[in-house]
Amino acid sequence: MAMTFDQNANDDVADFLLEHEERITEDWLRAGFFAQHGGQEPEQARADCRAVLAAVADAARTGRAHDPAAPGFLQVRALLGDLVAMRTRHGESPSQTALELSRLKQPVLDLWTRHRRGDDDLTAHAVLLSTALDTLRLAVVETALSAGADIIAYQQQQLMELSTPVIKLWDNVLAVPLIGTLDSARSQVAMESLLQAIVDHQAAVAILDITGVPTIDTMVAQHLLKTAMAARLMGAECVISGIRPQIAQTMVQLGIELGEVNTQGTLADALAYALRRIGLLVARAENA
Amino acid sequence: MEARVVTIATELDIVRVRQTVRDIAVRGRFSLVEQTKLVTAASELARNALVHGGGGEVSVSAEPAGPGVRVRLVFVDHGPGIADLDQALTDGFTTGSGLGLGLGGARRLVDEFHIESTPGRGTTVTISSTSGGVVR
Amino acid sequence: MRPTGAVPVLTLGDVVLVSIQVELHDELALRLQQDLAERVAATGARGVVIDVSAIDIVDSFLAKVLHDISATAAMLASTAVVVGIRPAVAITLVELGLPLRGLRTAPSVDVAFTMLGVRQSAGSPASTVPPPAAEHPSSDVGRGRRENVGAHEQLPPSPRVREMG
Numbered sequence: 203m204a205m206t207f208d209q210n211a212n213d214d215v216a217d218f219l220l221e222h223e224e225r226i227t228e229d230w231l232r233a234g235f236f237a238q239h240g241g242q243e244p245e246q247a248r249a250d251c252r253a254v255l256a257a258v259a260d261a262a263r264t265g266r267a268h269d270p271a272a273p274g275f276l277q278v279r280a281l282l283g284d285l286v287a288m289r290t291r292h293g294e295s296p297s298q299t300a301l302e303l304s305r306l307k308q309p310v311l312d313l314w315t316r317h318r319r320g321d322d323d324l325t326a327h328a329v330l331l332s333t334a335l336d337t338l339r340l341a342v343v344e345t346a347l348s349a350g351a352d353i354i355a356y357q358q359q360q361l362m363e364l365s366t367p368v369i370k371l372w373d374n375v376l377a378v379p380l381i382g383t384l385d386s387a388r389s390q391v392a393m394e395s396l397l398q399a400i401v402d403h404q405a406a407v408a409i410l411d412i413t414g415v416p417t418i419d420t421m422v423a424q425h426l427l428k429t430a431m432a433a434r435l436m437g438a439e440c441v442i443s444g445i446r447p448q449i450a451q452t453m454v455q456l457g458i459e460l461g462e463v464n465t466q467g468t469l470a471d472a473l474a475y476a477l478r479r480i481g482l483l484v485a486r487a488e489n490a
Numbered sequence: 491m492e493a494r495v496v497t498i499a500t501e502l503d504i505v506r507v508r509q510t511v512r513d514i515a516v517r518g519r520f521s522l523v524e525q526t527k528l529v530t531a532a533s534e535l536a537r538n539a540l541v542h543g544g545g546g547e548v549s550v551s552a553e554p555a556g557p558g559v560r561v562r563l564v565f566v567d568h569g570p571g572i573a574d575l576d577q578a579l580t581d582g583f584t585t586g587s588g589l590g591l592g593l594g595g596a597r598r599l600v601d602e603f604h605i606e607s608t609p610g611r612g613t614t615v616t617i618s619s620t621s622g623g624v625v626r
Numbered sequence: 627m628r629p630t631g632a633v634p635v636l637t638l639g640d641v642v643l644v645s646i647q648v649e650l651h652d653e654l655a656l657r658l659q660q661d662l663a664e665r666v667a668a669t670g671a672r673g674v675v676i677d678v679s680a681i682d683i684v685d686s687f688l689a690k691v692l693h694d695i696s697a698t699a700a701m702l703a704s705t706a707v708v709v710g711i712r713p714a715v716a717i718t719l720v721e722l723g724l725p726l727r728g729l730r731t732a733p734s735v736d737v738a739f740t741m742l743g744v745r746q747s748a749g750s751p752a753s754t755v756p757p758p759a760a761e762h763p764s765s766d767v768g769r770g771r772r773e774n775v776g777a778h779e780q781l782p783p784s785p786r787v788r789e790m791g
């Protein structure tokens with residue numbers, strides 16, 4: 203391609219990258235970062251390379267070569283995250299990954315120099331190209347960091363789901379016994395898993411048992427109330443059982459009313475109510 | 491930050507706004523509940539821009555935020571504006587035939603809500619929510 | 627879902643059944659509301675079952691339409707039951723401030739038919755457990771329960787006096 207000076211430097215660099223896609227891909231595959239690990243197909247590694255190259259070109263073209271949050275980089279964020287995660291799974295250390303990443307830059311700069319031999323006015327272009335590749339590295343590092351945060355968030359979520367088991371007590375009757383301190387996040391998770399379970403089990407009655415909950419704040423009480431209202435919208439009834447006297451007292455002091463919610467003394471009371479509600483009779487065997 | 495702009499001139503545009511927001515929320519890995527809340531808030535504000543503001547537009551953008559993605563929506567119209575914002579935000583207040591829940595409800599459904607209005611000039615409502623609701 | 631076309635309304639014996647499978651824009655929702663009222667008046671149906679299980683968002687406009695359908699049905703001596711509201715939609719409605727207290731709801735069309743006292747449609751065997759109406763638990767059980775307010779008082783009042791339904 204004949205370069206002319208009225209062309210914008212951003213476009214020049216972007217075009218250069220895309221035109222030499224084949225060559226750069228070869229170099230990058232040798233650099234390690236994209237190389238296949240385990241199940242990674244060579245064709246896949248090649249496609250990943252091209253996607254990342256396109257992202258760098260896009261960032262350069264839109265004048266965002268310095269910005270790891272540029273749309274181009276954002277688009278490959280998930281891909282970069284997967285690549286980093288894959289390397290981590292194969293026991294590669296972060297510094298090894300960083301080293302491989304730093305190797306992506308030199309071959310591209312070399313290619314540029316060869317390509318532009320004798321053209322001194324293009325220093326700005328080389329700086330731009332170098333910046334874009336450095337930013338790619340930064341984007342990968344940011345992705346890796348947030349992947350760590352993701353894992354922590356995921357584990358917290360898992361823990362919360364574990365601590366809010368949904369139990370099927372009878373056909374069409376579910377219970378969620380909550381144990382321990384309820385914070386806002388946990389009661390939110392409990393609410394969502396209960397409502398999903400109502401769909402999955404076609405439940406008519408869902409019991410939230412809070413016998414094992416020592417205290418409740420306004421936010422949590424609000425969540426319980428909202429759960430009951432949402433369940434009703436889905437065509438099920440939500441019953442709250444096991445409200446301790448202290449909790450009842452606190453709630454009254456806080457001005458929280460559970461007026462619309464069906465409350466039952468104990469889980470057993472709630473089950474008895476639920477069975478009546480779905481049209482079942484419980485009777486002693488000798489009377490039957 | 492990449493921004494997509496959707497014009498709000500007809501009822502069908504409200505549906506288009508919802509689809510655009512759903513799209514970006516899905517890509518930002520919003521949970522189903524988070525998506526639904528954001529899309530519903532967007533639907534309310536798009537309808538307000540159309541019905542009360544005489545039409546307008548929304549710009550939709552996403553940026554990384556911690557482990558998740560923050561989606562920001564800016565609704566702009568050049569309609570009559572709102573003289574008393576507190577009143578407009580009060581649940582049940584309406585000058586039309588709605589329920590008067592749009593503004594107050596939208597505010598409850600998102601992480602951040604900001605409204606600016608100049609009577610005679612128009613209204614701008616900015617909302618944003620971030621995915622990964624557990625660790626906010 | 628594509629925002630086109632009208633929503634087909636079926637009559638099954640005593641019940642008018644509609645399953646919303648398209649993304650409802652406002653005009654379509656209003657048309658449906660009108661179609662349903664006309665069909666109920668024409669057939670004297672005892673029930674209207676609205677299946678919304680395919681709907682992934684209900685904003686205040688559509689919620690008001692559902693409420694108005696239910697209130698209109700009540701005036702025509704019929705009962706509307708909304709079926710299959712998804713969990714995420716239910717949570718959002720509550721957060722929005724629209725718990726739709728007067729609305730009758732059911733988890734499935736079968737249950738809705740049972741609630742209306744109608745035999746299930748052909749091909750769907752009666753469920754072993756007769757599921758009760760969601761909003762009418764027997765009031766003699768349960769401590770501190772309040773009776774549900776009537777269908778016409780459930781929505782927050784607006785400062786303007788207006789007629790609903």
Ligand SMILES: Nc1ncnc2c1ncn2[C@@H]1O[C@H](COP(=O)(O)OP(=O)(O)OP(=O)(O)O)[C@@H](O)[C@H]1O
Nearest residue numbers: 538542543578584585586588589590591592593613
């Ligand atoms: N973009 C806007 N331009 C001018 N006025 C507005 C705008 N948005 C809201 N308002 C005013 O604020 C009031 C309250 O708005 P809100 O969305 O809460 O209720 P609504 O639109 O009347 O009813 P709905 O519950 O159906 O949304 C409106 O009735 C209107 O007077």
Ligand SMILES: [Mg+2]
Nearest residue numbers: 538588592593
């Ligand atoms: Mg509104």
